[in-house]
Amino acid sequence: MFEYAPAPESRSVVEIASSYGLFIDGSFDGGKDGDVFKTVNPATEEVLAEVASAGPEDVDRAVAAARRAFGTWSALPGAERAKYLFRIARIIQERSRELAVLESLDNGKPIRESRDVDLPLVAAHFFYYAGWADKLGHAGFGPDPRPLGVAAQVIPWNFPLLMLAWKVAPALATGNTVVLKPAETTPLSALFFADVCRQAELPAGVVNIVTGAGDTGAYLVAHPDVDKVAFTGSTEVGREIARSVSGTGKRLTLELGGKAANIVFDDAPIDQAVEGIVNGIFFNQGHVCCAGSRLLVQESLFEPLMDSLKRRMATLRVGDPLDKNTDVGAINSAAQLTRIRELSEIGSVEGAERWSPECQLPDRGFWFAPTIFTGVTQAHRIAREEIFGPVLSVLTFRTPDEAVAKANNTPYGLSAGIWSEKGSRILAVADQLRAGVVWANTFNKFDPASPFGGYKESGYGREGGRHGLEAYLA
Amino acid sequence: MTVTVSAALSDLRSFLHGLPGVDKVGVEARAAALATRSIKTSAKAEAIDLAIRMVDLTTLEGADTPGKVRALCAKARRPDPADPSCPPVAAICVYPAMARVAAAALAGSGVHLASVATAFPSGQAPLEVKLADTRDAVAAGADEIDMVISRGAFLAGDYTKVFDEIVAVKEACGGAHLKVILETGELGTYDNIRRASWLAMLAGADFIKTSTGKVAVNATLPITLVMLEAVRDFRERHGRIIGVKPAGGIKTTKDAVKYLVLINETVGDDWLSPDRFRFGASSLLNDLLMQRTKLTTGHYAGPDYFTLD
Numbered sequence: 001m002f003e004y005a006p007a008p009e010s011r012s013v014v015e016i017a018s019s020y021g022l023f024i025d026g027s028f029d030g031g032k033d034g035d036v037f038k039t040v041n042p043a044t045e046e047v048l049a050e051v052a053s054a055g056p057e058d059v060d061r062a063v064a065a066a067r068r069a070f071g072t073w074s075a076l077p078g079a080e081r082a083k084y085l086f087r088i089a090r091i092i093q094e095r096s097r098e099l100a101v102l103e104s105l106d107n108g109k110p111i112r113e114s115r116d117v118d119l120p121l122v123a124a125h126f127f128y129y130a131g132w133a134d135k136l137g138h139a140g141f142g143p144d145p146r147p148l149g150v151a152a153q154v155i156p157w158n159f160p161l162l163m164l165a166w167k168v169a170p171a172l173a174t175g176n177t178v179v180l181k182p183a184e185t186t187p188l189s190a191l192f193f194a195d196v197c198r199q200a201e202l203p204a205g206v207v208n209i210v211t212g213a214g215d216t217g218a219y220l221v222a223h224p225d226v227d228k229v230a231f232t233g234s235t236e237v238g239r240e241i242a243r244s245v246s247g248t249g250k251r252l253t254l255e256l257g258g259k260a261a262n263i264v265f266d267d268a269p270i271d272q273a274v275e276g277i278v279n280g281i282f283f284n285q286g287h288v289c290c291a292g293s294r295l296l297v298q299e300s301l302f303e304p305l306m307d308s309l310k311r312r313m314a315t316l317r318v319g320d321p322l323d324k325n326t327d328v329g330a331i332n333s334a335a336q337l338t339r340i341r342e343l344s345e346i347g348s349v350e351g352a353e354r355w356s357p358e359c360q361l362p363d364r365g366f367w368f369a370p371t372i373f374t375g376v377t378q379a380h381r382i383a384r385e386e387i388f389g390p391v392l393s394v395l396t397f398r399t400p401d402e403a404v405a406k407a408n409n410t411p412y413g414l415s416a417g418i419w420s421e422k423g424s425r426i427l428a429v430a431d432q433l434r435a436g437v438v439w440a441n442t443f444n445k446f447d448p449a450s451p452f453g454g455y456k457e458s459g460y461g462r463e464g465g466r467h468g469l470e471a472y473l474a
Numbered sequence: 475m476t477v478t479v480s481a482a483l484s485d486l487r488s489f490l491h492g493l494p495g496v497d498k499v500g501v502e503a504r505a506a507a508l509a510t511r512s513i514k515t516s517a518k519a520e521a522i523d524l525a526i527r528m529v530d531l532t533t534l535e536g537a538d539t540p541g542k543v544r545a546l547c548a549k550a551r552r553p554d555p556a557d558p559s560c561p562p563v564a565a566i567c568v569y570p571a572m573a574r575v576a577a578a579a580l581a582g583s584g585v586h587l588a589s590v591a592t593a594f595p596s597g598q599a600p601l602e603v604k605l606a607d608t609r610d611a612v613a614a615g616a617d618e619i620d621m622v623i624s625r626g627a628f629l630a631g632d633y634t635k636v637f638d639e640i641v642a643v644k645e646a647c648g649g650a651h652l653k654v655i656l657e658t659g660e661l662g663t664y665d666n667i668r669r670a671s672w673l674a675m676l677a678g679a680d681f682i683k684t685s686t687g688k689v690a691v692n693a694t695l696p697i698t699l700v701m702l703e704a705v706r707d708f709r710e711r712h713g714r715i716i717g718v719k720p721a722g723g724i725k726t727t728k729d730a731v732k733y734l735v736l737i738n739e740t741v742g743d744d745w746l747s748p749d750r751f752r753f754g755a756s757s758l759l760n761d762l763l764m765q766r767t768k769l770t771t772g773h774y775a776g777p778d779y780f781t782l783d
Contacts, residue, residue: 005511269497271494271703272497324512365676
C-alpha cells in the first residue's frame with residue numbers, strides 16, 4: 001500500500017490577530033457596545049480570534065460612511081475605478097497563499113480547493129469586473145447607466161472570500177459603495193480583505209465590513225439609507241429579506257438554496273461521470289448551493305454506476321484541511337453538522353439505504369463522512385430538502401422525459417448536470433431544465449464571465465458576467 | 475466460414491464501439507488533479523525505490539553496440555554503485571539484434587530482458603516477418619517481447635487483423651511475456667486508446683504499453699489513466715490482471731511519482747508492483763538515483779556522482 005505521508009501547508013504563512021474590530025470608513029475600530037464573538041477552526045474547534053459584533057449604531061456608521069464615499073467614488077471616471085480593482089486583484093494574487101491558508105483555517109475546506117479554486121476565482125472576478133468599469137455604456141444598459149448608491153451585502157460561509165468577490169467587484173466597478181456582512185462563522189477572510197483595500201489605497205468608506213450574526217445582517221438590509229440589497233444564503237432568510245425590502249424601492253438580488261439534479265444517461269462517459277458526481281456533491285464538503293445533491297441515474301446503468309461510485313468514494317481522503325492531499329475537509333460548524341445528521345437520520349428512517357466508505361474521522365472538530373443514499377424517491381425528504389453537506393441522494397429514471405420531469409420537480413432551480421456522449425440529447429434536455437446553470441459532462445465549473453443565479457426558490461437576479469452588472473445599475 | 479469471420483468481425487467492432495466513451499476534458503482534469511498530490515518524506519522514499527524497480531531501462535538506437543548494451547546491463551544490475559541498498563531495475567529493453575549480448579550480461583541477475591519486435595517501431599511489415607522477428611528475440615534470450623500493433627489497420631477499422639496479429643505474436647512468444655504497444659500518440663482519441671487497450675487484452679496481451687518513444691506524443695498521465703481504467707475493468711470482467719507500461723517522455727522523479735499516484739488512486743495495490751507496472755525510460759533512472767541520494771544523505775550530489783552509460 002502506497003501511504004502518503006502528511007504534507008501540511010504551513011499555518012504560519014498567515015498572521016491571525018487575537019481580536020478584530022469592524023472596518024468602517026477606512027479604519028478598524030471596536031463595536032460601540034463592545035460585544036464580541038469567537039470564530040473557530042472547525043477542524044479542531046480551536047478559537048482563531050475574537051471578532052467585534054456590530055450593533056445598530058455600528059451599522060448606521062458604516063452606512064453613513066458608504067453614503068459619504070458614494071459621491072466621489074461614483075464620480076470617478078470608470079478607468080480610475082478600474083485601477084483600484086486591478087490593484088486589489090493583483091494584491092489578492094500576491095497574497096493568495098496567506099488567504100488560502102486563512103480560508104481553510106476559518107472555513108474547514110481543504111487547502112487544495114482554497115488554493116486551486118477559491119483564490120484563483122476571487123482574483124479572476126476582480127480582474128473581470130475591473131475590465132467592465134470603463135465600458136459600462138457598452139454593456140447593454142443604455143449609454144450612461146448610473147450606480148444605485150449604497151449596497152448592503154450579506155454573504156454565506158461556504159465560499160467566504162469568493163462570495164465577497166462576487167458581491168464587491170461588480171458593485172465597485174459600477175460605482176456603488178458597499179457595506180458587507182460576512183457570515184458569523186467565517187469572518188476572517190473578509191477582514192483580511194479590508195486590509196487588502198487599505199493596501200490598495202481604496203478611498204475610505206467605499207468598502208465597509210461589519211461582522212456579526214443574523215441580527216446585524218437583518219438590521220443592515222432593513223437600513224433606510226441602503227439602495228440595494230444583495231444576499232446569498234438560505235431560502236428561509238432570503239424570504240425574510242424579500243419581505244423586509246418589499247415596498248421600500250430597494251433593489252434586491254437573492255441567491256438562495258438548491259437541490260440540483262445531476263442526470264446520468266446510460267450513454268455517459270462513465271469514469272468521468274463518476275468524477276463529476278463526486279465533484280458535484282463532495283466538493284467543499286457539499287457546502288455548495290449549486291451542489292449536485294440529487295443524482296438521477298438511468299435505471300439500466302444503476303448498478304454498475306453505483307459500483308464505480310462506491311469504489312471511487314473509497315479513495316476520498318477526509319481529514320486535516322491544511323494537508324495538501326486532503327479531498328474532503330471539515331463541516332463548517334456544529335450547527336451545520338447537526339442539520340446534516342438530522343436530515344441523514346430522516347433519510348434512514350424513511351427507508352433509504354445509507355452507505356459511506358470506511359474512513360477514519362478526526363476526534364475533534366466537526367466531521368461527516370461522505371455519504372450516499374440509494375433507493376431514494378421523490379417522496380423522500382432527502383430528495384426535496386437542501387442538506388448542504390456531503391450527502392448524495394440517488395434516484396433512478398427510465399426515459400429522458402422522466403429525467404426532466406423529476407429534475408424539475410423541486411421548489412429550487414439553481415443548477416443541473418447532464419452526462420451523455422450524445423450531443424443532441426444534451427441540448428434537448430438542457431433546453432427543458434428549469435435551472436440557472438446547466439453543466440454538460442462537467443459539474444461545479446465557474447467563470448467570472450458566466451452569469452449565475454436561480455429559478456423559483458433559488459432566488460432572483462444574476463451574478464457574474466455582463467448580466468451581473470445589471471443588479472448594480474439604474 | 476465467411477459468415478463466421480464476418481460475424482466475429484462485427485462482434486469485435488460492436489463490442490469495442492460499445493465501450494463507454496471517454497470525455498477528453500474530464501479525463502485530463504482528473505489526471506491533472508491527481509498530479510497535484512504532494513508526496514513527501516517517507517512516502518517519497520518508498521515511491522522512489524518502487525519506481526526504480528519498475529524501470530525498463532531502454533536503449534533503442536540505430537547506434538546501439540554490444541559495448542553500449544553491456545554498460546546498460548551493468549547499470550541495470552547495480553544502478554547506484556555507491557549504495558548497495560539501491561534495488562536493481564525491472565528489465566533491460568533492447569532491439570532483437572542486441573538481445574543475445576544483453577542476455578549474457580544479465581545472466582543470473584534476475585533482471586528481465588525485454589526485446590522490441592514485430593518491425594518496431596512502425597509495425598509496417600508482413601506478419602511472417604514480424605513473427606520471425608519475435609521468435610528470434612525469444613531464441614536470443616528475451617523473456618519479454620514488446621510488440622507494436624498495426625496502427626494503420628486499427629485506424630482503418632480492421633480490428634480483426636490487429637487482433638489476429640496479436641494472437642499470432644503471442645503464440646510466437648512461447649513462454650515470454652507479451653507487451654503490446656498501442657502507440658497512443660497515433661491513435662488520436664481517448665476513445666481509440668480505450669478500444670485498442672481492450673482489443674490487445676482480449677487478444678492475449680500480458681501488458682499494454684503506451685508508446686514506442688519514436689513519435690511526437692508518448693506517454694502522458696491522462697493516456698495512462700485511460701489504460702489503467704481499461705485494465706481495471708478488464709479484470710472485473712475476465713479476472714485476469716494485465717500490466718501497464720507508459721513509455722517515452724518520463725524523465726523526472728516528479729513525473730514517476732505522479733504515475734504511482736495515478737495507480738494508487740485508480741487501480742490500487744495490485745498494480746503497485748514491477749510485475750504489473752513498468753516505466754519505459756532511460757534518463758529517468760539517474761534522476762531517481764539523485765533524488766534517492768538526496769533523501770538518504772540530505773543533500774544533492776552533482777551529476778558526475780551518477781554513472782552515464
